[in-house]
Amino acid sequence: MTRTPVNVTVTGAAGQIGYALLFRIASGQLLGADVPVKLRLLEITPALKAAEGTAMELDDCAFPLLQGIEITDDPNVAFDGSNVALLVGARPRTKGMERGDLLEANGGIFKPQGKAINDHAADDIKVLVVGNPANTNALIAQAAAPDVPAERFTAMTRLDHNRALTQLAKKTGSTVADIKRLTIWGNHSATQYPDIFHATIGGKNAAETVNDEKWLAEDFIPTVAKRGAAIIEARGASSAASAANAAIDHVHTWVNGTADGDWTSMGIPSDGSYGVPEGLISSFPVTTKDGKYEIVQGLDINEFSRARIDASVKELSEERDAVRGLGLL
Ligand SMILES: NC(=O)c1ccc[n+]([C@@H]2O[C@H](COP(=O)([O-])OP(=O)(O)OC[C@H]3O[C@@H](n4cnc5c(N)ncnc54)[C@H](O)[C@@H]3O)[C@@H](O)[C@H]2O)c1
Numbered sequence: 001m002t003r004t005p006v007n008v009t010v011t012g013a014a015g016q017i018g019y020a021l022l023f024r025i026a027s028g029q030l031l032g033a034d035v036p037v038k039l040r041l042l043e044i045t046p047a048l049k050a051a052e053g054t055a056m057e058l059d060d061c062a063f064p065l066l067q068g069i070e071i072t073d074d075p076n077v078a079f080d081g082s083n084v085a086l087l088v089g090a091r092p093r094t095k096g097m098e099r100g101d102l103l104e105a106n107g108g109i110f111k112p113q114g115k116a117i118n119d120h121a122a123d124d125i126k127v128l129v130v131g132n133p134a135n136t137n138a139l140i141a142q143a144a145a146p147d148v149p150a151e152r153f154t155a156m157t158r159l160d161h162n163r164a165l166t167q168l169a170k171k172t173g174s175t176v177a178d179i180k181r182l183t184i185w186g187n188h189s190a191t192q193y194p195d196i197f198h199a200t201i202g203g204k205n206a207a208e209t210v211n212d213e214k215w216l217a218e219d220f221i222p223t224v225a226k227r228g229a230a231i232i233e234a235r236g237a238s239s240a241a242s243a244a245n246a247a248i249d250h251v252h253t254w255v256n257g258t259a260d261g262d263w264t265s266m267g268i269p270s271d272g273s274y275g276v277p278e279g280l281i282s283s284f285p286v287t288t289k290d291g292k293y294e295i296v297q298g299l300d301i302n303e304f305s306r307a308r309i310d311a312s313v314k315e316l317s318e319e320r321d322a323v324r325g326l327g328l329l
């Protein structure tokens with residue numbers, strides 16, 4: 001049976017994450033080894049030539065699943081009929097820029113992209129925002145797309161989730177495959193909270209296995225939360241291959257489902273669960289099935305976790321207030 005190709009839009013396609021991402025999408029790792037894809041690459045005009053170079057290389061891979069590549073600087077074209085949109089391109093923070101300036105600059109990107117998604121994307125569109133500040137950029141795009149169900153706008157915290165898995169595996173001498181039910185709560189920022197209290201390692205409670213609250217508070221949490229900055233310090237550039245890998249994981253899990261007995265972390269619009277104000281795009285533990293996700297309910301949140309979730313959610317509320325103040329919502 002020949003399947004209809006899935007239209008996948010990638011913004012910031014000529015950037016470093018784009019370069020690590022596109023080949024994996026075209027090879028079938030995003031949606032499955034039997035799902036043909038058409039790529040739409042959105043870039044700013046000066047970067048179109050570089051995007052064309054990447055497209056030439058994609059052609060040269062002769063990926064059997066890749067059924068077309070379109071390159072454009074027009075969001076209305078890039079999102080036309082889009083089924084999956086990966087919003088990677090964003091304005092990086094430059095010297096002397098305040099957080100408000102960054103939010104405003106990104107508003108100029110994510111608001112028109114949200115509107116183009118609203119007006120042109122396919123009915124089943126799924127959006128992942130990678131470009132920072134990812135949660136609030138997702139909120140801006142979502143607000144500009146009132147005809148698209150709000151839950152289709154998500155932000156990436158899977159990289160944080162994957163980072164936490166590895167740090168926990170190293171500490172306990174286990175493998176990442178042994179670890180289940182880890183959670184990233186809150187914002188994709190230094191306030192995020194990687195929670196191991198409900199996680200298991202080989203079926204045993206992870207926090208009890210570690211049994212070291214000092215390590216948790218002073219080592220594990222800051223290492224995971226500040227990993228992005230540590231990569232920038234070491235590499236001289238922000239994480240790219242690992243970010244692309246997490247974007248692949250996020251969409252693959254959303255479309256294909258979480259394993260029985262496990263969950264993942266996604267930045268999604270809050271429905272008020274766990275005291276997170278409704279509408280904020282915050283990271284939660286979620287299970288996925290048949291292309292839909294659900295927040296894992298009924299977890300006991302201890303004092304240690306409560307304070308940290310609240311701090312990250314407070315930051316998200318402040319970011320929302322700031323973009324509201326800028327007229328972006
Ligand atoms: N959520 C996460 O876990 C995570 C992890 C790593 C990086 N990031 C973020 O991802 C973003 C991209 O990172 P990168 O390393 O690829 O950056 P990069 O600077 O290499 O590439 C960004 C690309 O986006 C393009 N771009 C800018 N404005 C655009 C617009 N309006 N439309 C389309 N394209 C546009 C630029 O021309 C550039 O090619 C950054 O904001 C980075 O902070 C997020």
Ligand SMILES: O=C(O)C[C@H](O)C(=O)O
Pocket residue numbers: 132159227228229231238239243
């Ligand atoms: O680009 C950054 O600031 C860091 C990035 O979000 C990361 O987590 O690696």
